[in-house]
Amino acid sequence: MSTKDDRIEILQGTLDLLILRTLQPGPAHGHAIAKTIERSSEDVLQVEQGSLYPALHRLLKRGWIAAEDGTSENNRRAKFYRLTPKGRRQLGVETGRWDKLAGAIARILHSRERTS
Amino acid sequence: MIGRRPGLDDLDREIRDHLDAETEDNIARGMPADEARAAAIRKFGNAATIKEAVREVWVPGWIDRARQDARDAFRQVRRNPAFALTIAATLALGIGLTTAIYSVVNAVLLQPLSYPHPERVVWLTTRDGSGREGFNSLDFGTWQTGATSFEHMVAYGIADSTLASSGEAIRSRILSASTGFWELTGATPLLGALPPASARDVLVLSYRVYRDRFQADPNVIGRAVTINGRQATIGAVLPEGYAPQLPAFVWRPGVDRVEIDAYRGMATRAAPKSFGPETSVEVYLGIGRLKPDVSVQQAQAELTTVHGRNQQAYPEFLRGSVAIVAPLHEKLVGATRTALSLLLAAALCVLLITVANVANLLMSRSAARQKEIALRMAVGSGPLRVVRQLLVESLAYAVLGGIAGVFVASWLVNVVIGMLGPAVPRLAETTLDWHVLGFAFVTSVVTAILFGAAPAVALCRTNVQEVLKESGGSASASRRTLVAGRAMVALQLALTIVLVAGAGLMVKSMWRLTSHPAGFEPEQILTMRMDFAGPAYRDDRARHSLAEALLARARLLPGVRDAAITTDRSSTTLVMKEGEPMPKDRERHGAPISAVSPGFGPLLGMSLVRGRWLAEVEPQGAVLINEGLARREFPGVDPIGRRLRMPSAGADTFSPIVGVVADLKYAELDADTPPELFVHHAQSRLFGVTLLMRIDGDPVAAAPEIRKALTAVDPTQSIFGVRTMEQALAETIAPRRFNLLLLGTFAVVALVLAALGVYGVVAYAVAERAHEIGIRLALGAARGGVVAMIVRQGMISVVAGIAAGLLSALAASRLIASLLYGVEPTDVPTFAIVTLLLTAVAFMACAAPALKAAAVDPVSALRAE
Secondary structure (H helix, E strand, O other): OOOHHHOEEOOHHHHHHHHHHHOOOOOEEHHHHHHHHHHHOOOOEEOOHHHHHHHHHHHHHHOOEEEEEEEOOOOOEEEEEEEOHHHHHHHHHHHHHHHHHHHHHHHHHHOOOOOO | OOOOOOOOOOHHHHHHHHHHHHHHHHHHOOOOHHHHHHHHHHHHOOHHHHHHHHHHHHOOHHHHHHHHHHHHHHHHHHHOHHHHHHHHHHHHHHHHHHHHHHHHHHHHHHOOOOOOOHHHEEEEEEEOOOOOEEEEHHHHHHHHHHOOOEEEEEEEEEEEEEEEEOOEEEEEEEEEEOOOHHHHHOOOOOEEOOOOOOOOOEEEEOHHHHHHOOOOOHHHOOOEEEEOOEEEEEEEEOOOOOOOOOOOOOOOOOOOOOOOOEEEEOOOOOOOOOOOOOOOOOEEEEEEEEOOOOOHHHHHHHHHHHHHHHHHHOHHHHOOOEEEEEEHHHHHHHHHHHHHHHHHHHHHHHHHHHHHHHHHHHHHHHHHHHHHHHHHHHOOOOHHHHHHHHHHHHHHHHHHHHHHHHHHHHHHHHHHHHHHHHHOOOHHHOOOOHHHHHHHHHHHHHHHHHHHHHHHHHHHOOOHHHHHHOOOOOHHHHHHHHHHHHHHHHHHHHHHHHHHHHHHHHHHHHHHHHOOOOOOOHHHEEEEEEEOOOHHHOOHHHHHHHHHHHHHHHHHOOOEEEEEEEOOOOEEEEOEEOOOOOOOOHHHHEEEEEEEOOOHHHHHOOOEEEEOOOOOOOOOOOEEEEHHHHHHHOOOOOOOOOEEEEHHHOEEEEEEEEEEEOOOOOOOOOOOOOOOEEEEHHHOOOOEEEEEEEEOOOHHHHHHHHHHHHHOOOOOOOEEEEEEHHHHHHHHOHHHHHHHHHHHHHHHHHHHHHHHHHHHHHHHHHHHOHHHHHHHHHOOOOHHHHHHHHHHHHHHHHHHHHHHHHHHHHHHHHHHHHHOOOOOOOOHHHHHHHHHHHHHHHHHHHHHHHHHHHOOOHHHHHHOO
């Protein structure tokens, strides 16, 4: 587990992208999505778990994900979220945009300082 | 969007499941059960905030917040219903008066006329040097052939005729119109078919006459009637809403009933072959519709050219007249624009006074709410949120006030139409339509912002710490409230004095108009009119004997002290003096002439200046003239014994002047008495007479019996226009009474509101200082001194407001100059009285709370803290 200082708060838009990515392999319920994000980022990304829900509803409203009832691993009724075709396309777009942004920021940060 | 709202309902369950799952995970990692739960909750965050955030994804936040504010506002209203009621009632008054005037402005000035293509409908006339309007068949004929700007050009005349059907004769107002009238006014018949203009003997009934006189009988078409004894048939009935707006009569300006009872065709007569000063030509009124792409200016230019050619062809006859094309709407209501605009401005002044009053009320109470507000701000409500909430509260009051105001407006409009319906053209069309309701709504919202803003801002500047620390509220905040309150009071008084001064000037005008010379008692004189119609009265002798019979019968009726007949200035004549050449100029040498029975002058209470009255029999003929005519025709000469001939009045021989009477306003109150002549009725042709009866007791109560008795003299003739001379005179100044009634109402309301405003602010100041006053009294201050101190402080803003108001009123009074009569807009006595009145009222409003404060027991005042 990372120490508190190593954790990074995530921005709203970023959280949307992470949710879409998490749902790419298949449908998942809320708690599972939260856990997946934490685990895959090796606990660096700190999601206040509750903030997941407004984000899920934002995505529902945009039609990028859909919700359906299902049964969780411990046989409980739960709401499962899955990517819609529109969401899948959006994930592609967002991922591309993110790579570009990250690349650009990395280039700026790692470029050698110019001597004047 | 709202439809696709999955999961919002089972969000609670989802969150619970999430927390359970997390708790289980934590336990699996080895945490104790209770700690696992707490950690899960900590990791999840504030569930309430998150639920709120989810809701906000679907429901825009402002709707939620507005709902919350509205709930708070109505809670405030419910908590203090008396206070809310006071505010709503005050607002209802202000919004109601303003809405009422706006609804009149809307109906009269803003709504288009009920014609098809109303924007292209114009009024056609000629106007001569003395401002007389109308045109003759010669004009109309050349216009029709010469002018190309018009789609329709219609000449019409309106005459009161006796319409008889199955033995019953009624007085009816019949409009005769040339071709195109139905198309121009957009008429479609309810029954029958509209006749062509050439069918003079086919009558088209208005719906009102059809319903009231023919009992809405569907078989009325084809029924025979007589119009002034002439045979006619009913050809069509018009639908209920059909009422083309037409200008009042040329010869009876201002007030008259312009409702038409029936319509018929009219063939415009061919122009007479030759013209002379005695040629009589029919005078028409005209309306037209312009072609779609023609402007009023183009039509005017064209008609001026055509009319000019006409004048060159007949220079003697048409000299000095110009043709006029004007938008009909403007012709109908143009004269009322000044008065209505001023009344709307006055109503807005009342509204502002109302707003100031309500702002004051809210501010004095907001002082009491400081604690609540400070607390709200201390727990994190931003100042914006507090302002918003106070404004929503104001809006709640305004909406209540606005709804009540619409009822006030509807009531007021009904009262005004009932009292003075004909005083303003189109006034009867006033309704509370969507325009008016929209106006009331916008007015309510704007007033809410105005009266809500002041206390809201004052409260937001509240120093939270200071207020919460102190027990009685912040002294500096209440001082600010007091200063703002005093400014409001000054504003109210300034506006009030403007309104009261305007009303005062109008009252004085009215007093000038309606003060009669001693001896003239129009309230005791009953008048009624009969026009002699039908074949039986084609002969002049028959008409004279009917007139004599009516007079003789009237004299014998109980309650009638005296009776007289007059033709009531029915014609204008040239005045020819014996031994002098025939005057040419109708303007300078014409005068209205009335044929009267000898008792006419004494009955009215005219005073004889020289000579004698007319005698019962005047074998040589005799003329009475008034002082105006004596001055004009016989300057510096004694007119008695001079002989006159009046060619147009059927008096073809010279008759001596036997007497001169003082000018008397017995027909029109707001016009100067014209130079006029009276001749013995036996000397003149009579086409109808007005009977004047001096009544002992109440003329209105006696009228029905008298009318019945006189109808019995000849039941085929209808008696109409039954009213006292006072009523008839009042009608001539009905527009002025309309203005005075409304402005007077506004002034009284303003005065009461301003007095309440002064009282409220002084009472608030006294309440704030109850403690201090108690100390002063306890230390031995004289009660009189305390009262004087409070009144003095209150009167500072009063005097400032009155001074500012006087200056504004002096500047504004010039605007109402055209609505005054016989009074200068800066009339000093009026302004002095108004200032005294306002000062006195304000003084009393200051003194009442001061006396109350000084009367308290100092001990209890000190204990109250």
